[in-house]
Amino acid sequence: MTRIVAHRGSSSSWPEHTRAAFRQAIADGADGLECDVRLTAEGVAVCWHDATVDRTSDGSGPVLDHTIDELRGLDVLGGARVPAHLGRAGQQVLTLAELVEMATDAGRPLTLAIELKHPAPYGWRAEDVVLDVLDRAGWVDGRIGDVDVSLMSFHPGSLAHLASRVDGRVLMPLLDLLDPATVGDVPPDVAVDLLAESVAMVDSGAAGGVGPSVAYVRAHPDRVRRWSEAGRVVRAWTVDTADDLDVCRRAGVGEVTTNDPAGLRRLL
Template sequence: MKINTKIIAHRGSKGTRPENTLISFQTAIDDGADGLETDVHFSKDHQLIIMHDETVDRTTNGSGRIVDKNLAEIKHLDAGVRFSSEFKGTTVPTLQEVVELLIKDNFTGIFNLELKTNKIQYPGIEKAVFDYFASIDYPFQLIYSSFNARSLEILNRLDPKLAGAKLFKTAAKQAKTLKKDHLIADFHPDIRWLKRHPFFAPAQNLRPWTVNSTEDMQYCFERNLAAIITDYPARAVQIRSEMREGVE
C-alpha cells in the first residue's frame, strides 16, 4: 500500500516521555518520527517557553502561570517527576534549546510550532518567534499553527510565504475562510471531528490530532492524509510500515 502520510510526534513522544521536554523530542526522533509538534508561550521576561498549558501545574512540580514567571524561575521547575520518578530533574526547555537539539541531530523533518495564544494573547510573541527563526539557519521544515486566527494573520503579514495551519475542534468555517484568503495552507482538525466530516478538505491539506488508537492511525493511513499528529510516534511508525508491506 502506498502511504505517504507523515508521522508528527505530539509534544514529542508524549505517550512515553515527559511531554515537551528535550528527552521527549529526542525519543521521537530516535523512533523515526517524520516531524515534531510543540507549543510556545511567553514568560514574564519575554522568553520563548516550550509548554502546552498556560500554567506549570500539570506537568511540573510548580504552580502558577508561565506569563507570571521569569526564565530563571521556570528553569528551577522539574518537568519530569510528575510523569515518572525516572525522569526527575528534567527541565522545561526554551524554543532555542529545542531548535539547537534539532540542528545538532540534523533533523530535516517537520517542526510544527503552535503559538498558544488562544487563552493568553502574549502581545508580540508572533514577531519574537518570526525574528528568532529569521536570525538562524535550520535544516527542518517549519510550520506554524494556532487556534488563534489572529496569530496566523500576523505571521502571514510578517512573511506571506510562511507555512501556516489552523487548529480547530469544530470551527471549520473559520479555517476554510483563512484558507480561502491565503492566510494558511493546511488544516489541523481534531481527529474525532474529521471522522464525522471525512470530505472536509483534500487529504494533502489535513494533519489531524491526536491520532493515538490503532484504528485512527489506520483510518488516516488508508486515506493517505498529509500527516498525523500522535502521542505514540513509535507505534505509528510500526503500523505504517506494516500497512505498507501489507502485513495483517
C-alpha cells in the first residue's frame, strides 16, 4: 500500500505550511505531514520553506530577521478566507512544536517528515533546535506516540550532524538530478560531491530512508528499487499526477509526497 505524505500540508487546497493546509491534510486522510524548518530571530523552529518571507507572505526580508510574533502578523493566506475550524488568520504560521502537537493530537498513526534547509547562515543550529523540540515532545526511538519522525536534508553534513544524536534509521537524504536550475548557489562540483555523499549514506545503510525526486526515480528506477528491496524507506517527491504515481509504484516506492493528498488518494 502506497503511503501519502502531504507536502507542506494540503498545499493545493490552502497556502503551504499554514495551519489550514496541515489540518486539511489530516482531514484528507494523509498518512503523513511534511514540513521545512527555518529559525526565527529568537531561534524558534518555524515551518517555512524559503530563506525569506517574500514569496509566501505580504512581508519581505529573511525569516531569520523576524520574530515568531512578527511572522504571525504577516498575511500568509494571500487574502483567502479560511473556515474557522482550520484556524484564524493570526494562527496560520506554525512553530515546529505546534505541528508536532497537531500530529500527535490527530488520534491515528502519522509520519512527520521534517526537512532541514541549507545553506543556512546559522550552520547546524537548526538541527540542534529541531532535536530539542522533539526531545521536549518525548520522542523515543524516532516516535512520539503514534507519530513516526524522519529528518531529511539535501545536505549530507546536516544528516551527519544529526547522526551524532539520533539513530540513522530516522535519517533521509534528499536526492534530485543535478540540473543547473536546481543547484542554486552551490557550485556544480560541490553539488556533485554532496549528491555522491548522500547516495553513499543510503547504499551503506547509514540512513534508513531516501527521498528521491520523481525525476530521479525516472532516471534511476533500478537503483530506487534496490533501495526499497534492501529495506530503505523510499519517499518520492513531489507526486501530483497519475503518471508520476505510476512511475514511483513501478520502481517500488512505498511513500509519496504530494501537494494534493485527497486527489492522490482518489487515484490510488
